[in-house]
Amino acid sequence: MVSSGTATVELPTDEQILITREFDAPKHLLYKAYTTPELVKRWWSGQKGEVTSAEIDLRVGGKWRWVMVSSEGFEVAFHGEYQEIVPDERLVSTEIYEIPDQGDSPPTVNTATFTEADGRTTLTVLVECPSKELRDTIIDSGMESGMQGSYDALERVAASLS
Amino acid sequence: MARAATTTDAFNAVAEPRRREILDLLAGGERPVNDLVRLLGLAQPQVSKHLRVLREVGAVDVRNEGRQRLYRLNGQALKPIHDWVKSYERLWSERFAELDVVLEELKQQEERDGQ
Numbered sequence: 151m152v153s154s155g156t157a158t159v160e161l162p163t164d165e166q167i168l169i170t171r172e173f174d175a176p177k178h179l180l181y182k183a184y185t186t187p188e189l190v191k192r193w194w195s196g197q198k199g200e201v202t203s204a205e206i207d208l209r210v211g212g213k214w215r216w217v218m219v220s221s222e223g224f225e226v227a228f229h230g231e232y233q234e235i236v237p238d239e240r241l242v243s244t245e246i247y248e249i250p251d252q253g254d255s256p257p258t259v260n261t262a263t264f265t266e267a268d269g270r271t272t273l274t275v276l277v278e279c280p281s282k283e284l285r286d287t288i289i290d291s292g293m294e295s296g297m298q299g300s301y302d303a304l305e306r307v308a309a310s311l312s
Numbered sequence: 313m314a315r316a317a318t319t320t321d322a323f324n325a326v327a328e329p330r331r332r333e334i335l336d337l338l339a340g341g342e343r344p345v346n347d348l349v350r351l352l353g354l355a356q357p358q359v360s361k362h363l364r365v366l367r368e369v370g371a372v373d374v375r376n377e378g379r380q381r382l383y384r385l386n387g388q389a390l391k392p393i394h395d396w397v398k399s400y401e402r403l404w405s406e407r408f409a410e411l412d413v414v415l416e417e418l419k420q421q422e423e424r425d426g427q
Contacts, residue, residue, distance in 0.1 A: 157408055175415035196410055198403075
């Protein structure tokens with residue numbers, strides 16, 4: 151199998167996070183892997199745990215909710231609503247992190263774009279935060295865990311950005 | 313969630329595209345302001361403003377040499393940002409590595425189905 155390398159992460163503006171990665175597959179398959187519950191369950195948790203639920207109501211205004219249980223045993227859940235759907239091309243949805251004991255985080259708007267060239271597909275995920283403060287919170291959380299050498303908290307927050 | 317004011321500021325300082333350019337230029341070594349003005353194609357006051365922000369968060373240091381003010385990168389201040397981006401990239405890379413496996417299976421399935 152061809153490995154397509156690492157994801158790159160950029161911070162284009164104060165309110166944005168941009169993730170980019172190239173895949174050795176046509177875009178319709180990438181779109182399928184992103185929008186089919188049984189397939190989402192296989193990749194979304196990375197190597198951090200197990201996806202226990204992936205609900206997808208793929209229509210504008212439709213809701214989604216994905217849940218994983220980390221290897222340490224805590225549950226991490228996110229939900230949102232699809233705002234724009236262009237099959238094989240583009241998915242825009244809100245995303246809310248269900249913070250344990252604190253309720254829902256403010257929503258980010260995430261745009262996944264699938265661009266194919268010569269059978270390979272570049273995926274970009276643009277995360278737009280409603281405020282610089284939320285972006286900062288996401289980053290702070292990630293940094294704290296990163297500096298402690300533990301990626302658990304990072305996973306909780308970062309997983310909200312799929 | 314608590315905010316870490318200092319590091320947050322560093323992030324915001326670095327998120328601005330022009331300031332990123334300045335950091336890129338300084339990554340090659342110490343430079344006087346005039347150099348930066350010329351290479352960026354910006355007016356001096358704009359460059360000075362960006363440099364002031366970068367200095368405030370400790371991303372760059374400055375020293376005077378004769379009549380020139382020389383700026384250089386402060387790698388220590390940028391390390392937390394670098395570390396965050398790296399760990400965040402690692403998370404997504406792991407996730408996408410799993411996605412590679414799924415995609416490979418889907419490709420083989422399509423070939424079998426003769427599409």
